[in-house]
Amino acid sequence: MVTFQMSMSDAPPPAAPGTATCARCDKPLTDADRVLAVDRAFCRSCYETLTFELQQAMTRMSQDINYPLAALGAALGGAAGALAWWGFTVLTQFGFGLIAVVIGFLAGHGAVRFAGGKRSAGLQAIAVVAGTLAFLVATYLVNMSFVNQVLHERGEGWRVPFPPDSLETLYRVIALNFGVMKLVFLAIVVYEAWVIPRPPKLALAT
Numbered sequence: 001m002v003t004f005q006m007s008m009s010d011a012p013p014p015a016a017p018g019t020a021t022c023a024r025c026d027k028p029l030t031d032a033d034r035v036l037a038v039d040r041a042f043c044r045s046c047y048e049t050l051t052f053e054l055q056q057a058m059t060r061m062s063q064d065i066n067y068p069l070a071a072l073g074a075a076l077g078g079a080a081g082a083l084a085w086w087g088f089t090v091l092t093q094f095g096f097g098l099i100a101v102v103i104g105f106l107a108g109h110g111a112v113r114f115a116g117g118k119r120s121a122g123l124q125a126i127a128v129v130a131g132t133l134a135f136l137v138a139t140y141l142v143n144m145s146f147v148n149q150v151l152h153e154r155g156e157g158w159r160v161p162f163p164p165d166s167l168e169t170l171y172r173v174i175a176l177n178f179g180v181m182k183l184v185f186l187a188i189v190v191y192e193a194w195v196i197p198r199p200p201k202l203a204l205a206t
């Protein structure tokens with residue numbers, strides 16, 4: 001085998017391998033009848049067939065979704081993430097907020113799994129709502145534990161309750177230490193819950 005080098009400026013554009021015939025029907029391709037898709041070439045009619053089939057598959061992916069079941073999955077995922085964060089904090093006595101990020105991950109995957117692997121904008125919305133609520137509940141639980149520990153050490157007779165006895169209690173406990181980092185974690189939760197159930201983009205041709 002003989003190899004030789006050419007300088008970049010002299011080199012002709014390399015012929016793309018496998019673009020002489022259609023990857024689906026083996027028909028020889030002309031320049032006018034060649035569509036490049038990802039790493040292959042197709043004749044126009046094959047390309048149209050494939051695009052149509054792909055569109056059908058994409059439509060099915062976002063159709064007939066059992067939304068109540070998907071909401072249950074997102075809620076369970078969010079709850080599992082919230083419990084993981086809260087449990088870690090109670091066990092280690094250390095508020096490691098980054099763990100909160102699993103809430104978004106689990107809410108997103110919960111929605112997709114319980115919807116039978118489907119993806120849609122509706123599932124994205126469900127996962128974002130579930131992830132956000134779970135994040136707020138988890139923030140409440142973590143703060144509740146820390147505050148109750150202080151109350152216990154001081155010999156106080158009252159405790160922060162769960163569930164909160166009013167919306168005001170919920171708000172005040174969450175707002176205790178809701179700073180920039182919490183906002184960043186919440187943004188990551190929302191981002192993950194939004195991205196995981198997102199339908200893939202239809203992009204066959206390059």
Ligand SMILES: [Zn+2]
Binds near residue numbers: 025042043045
């Ligand atoms: Zn073809």
